[in-house]
Amino acid sequence: MDLDCFKAYDIRGKVPEQLNPELAERIGRSYVEVTGARKVIVGYDIRLSSPEIAAALSEGLRTAGANVFDIGQCGTEQVYFATSHFGMDGGIMVTASHNPKDYNGMKMVGPDARPISSTNGLLAIREGCREPLGNARQPGELFQIDAMKPYIEHLLGYIDIDTLTPLNIVVNPGNGGAGEVIDALEPYLPFEFHRVHHTPDGNFPNGVPNPLLPENRTPTSMAVTASNAAMGIAWDGDFDRCFFFDEKGRFIEGYYIVGLLADQFLRKTGGGKVIHDPRLTWNTRELVQEAGGEPIESKTGHAFIKERMRDEDAIYGGEMSAHHYFRDFAYCDSGMIPWLLVAERLCQSGVSLSSLIDARIETFPASGEINRTVKDPEHILQGIERRYLEEALSVTHTDGLSMEFQRWRFNLRMSNTEPVIRLNVESRGDIELMKSFTRSLLDDIEELDGQSLRDPQLSVAL
Template structure:
């Protein structure tokens, strides 16, 4: 047994590892995480003869990522496990190559859309299965904190494999290139990579699409860990402006913007309007049900009305899951769902090892636009009118916990609709969903930040939406909430 001094490591979260550099995440911690992860996988009963004694690892473009990756690699090798280094990657590349190389696990060093002084790691096990605090992450933390590492006979071997061909081949398999060729009205597409890790993959896909009816305009394209145009996070309204302006200046048909590790992508229609993620879930659910009748579609409880309407009308199977990638992926595997989507712009695909991919998402949306001959706005306008939403509203809490606030809400949910002909129907799958006959809302504690999140939606009534959103927000503020979006 090789003993290191025991320490406390506070960067382990519910789904991944995320911390402030040199505060609760540094190279020494990265070494411990790499070594503990490798040791855990070797001990795990799920590591079997079908997997190789290897861990795949990649890192995003952040200036601290390469150093953290090297430290994690040293830890893995010292645990007697081989390393396949993918170089600079997005998270979905680690998902793909963990399965492709039949590795026992994978690590992506990334902080995604967090501030520049943060970094972290996303971990998966064999077949790209997620690891959360409930399925191994807490055990890895204990090993890393204890510093009690098993002795090994031989150090692992290191390989650098940066060829993305197999991954690009797989991405391209989701569309029929004939559908985007010889179009009467060619599509002009703005792609904003946010100076993150997406650019090299976009370039390889654009090469494959060179002789089609698609024209690409690249914005903030070169990977640059200093993020000269700001942290790539299109969820922040101010960050959307450059994409919107470029789209309008170029008179493009749509725009796509990525976060830092490109497991999420965001869309703008031809008018520069940002399309909320919940409507993309509807668009993709419809696309998959057109191809595979009766398939199961998984979605989260925050906004459900549009998605459930589409699934019902297409005779699909609607399956609701708790928010969060590990929950969605588990439910998708259980139900063999063809597609799963979250309003947070995570889109999951059965044939991508049930993992999320920003690249597959935009390819499918572009193909759908090409096949339909419609403007992007025409694909979503009816959804937006039929099921308007508030968008997610975030609150910090003072003097009350999220658990206490939800308990207080549960005591009297009918206060928000005294005119309803029936009492509210409650669902506690994820936070608390309160369902009335013409509208509903979901309130839940964030899994990743100290916030309470609110989402309100109605059946075709924007005035009702505005009134109920204001009413609930006022109630949250009266009970200790502070709007975190202003």
């Protein structure tokens, strides 16, 4: 059986070649066999194949003896919430997030919405799909439950509604699932929503909902300026990530949103620990410390961030990739809590989003993530470290290579799935310095990549 759809952190594959109802049913059986779960939340996104795959998954879970609690079409974070809120043994979300429309997949969690990945059960579930699994003596039952009302109540608990003032806000779910939640929140908020690509549609008539693609940002940006909005928000298909646009329609790099949310959250709590990834750090560290918090660096990736948050009992965690995690949300990521917090900040401060962000960009200008395909990623990292080691004030390998200097720093890391390296550079208040060292690093990478081609033994020598 083709099980290539099993990845490091989740399941993703083309339908029906790599993921189909038959395999989904086997996955359900194997999930119960491996985890021993008896009460499982199941939800699914807006993709055309999702209802059929979710039904087959539920059948497999029930055949193996688990009761299935179906929350219907939803976002990934609603499965996380329902698993924790209702005290379930686990939860499975049928989604392929921002992948093309002919893909689907699954994200799995255990008790308390703890992620299930290749390090703690996903590989065993994969191997179980190869084996003939018997039926439970007593099959499980199927229950339909409504998780929306407690979920909305929980979201509203992050903000002080009495301090909110009228705002014009552009919202763009990208024909994904976020629109239903916006509609459910609207009666409680004094905001006027200007809706773009709002209707859920698994055909993705306006393109795959992935705001990281520059070509997908234009509709949100144009709507912000046309409606004189205070900000714009766009989501991916299963809305566990949200992306921001200021009142000028400018897309805001996720790095600066992490610092903004950390500051906002620490002001509410009066201190606490904040987890951040190592790609870009100076802005986050400074804001966290100024707000009385403790910044803690973690390896990139939701499984690592969530685990570190639990270990540290951190109140918030953020990645520049637009994943934001909250302790009171079962340490899980949410695409709804962040924009509510930013909207609250705008209402309470009376200042524009651009003014909040511009000050941080000027203080710590950053390159944004630059990807390069290379022949030997490990050789590149080794070579770059050698070239810059003498001048570096510190070198860490939390995730790839991070090197800090007096006025600038960078992180260079390898992709887990392809021969790609990812570069991020930032400086202390000097955009030209940041651009200069970004160009230098890219030239060095190109040169080292050529050396790797000419001398395959060079990486061993380094």
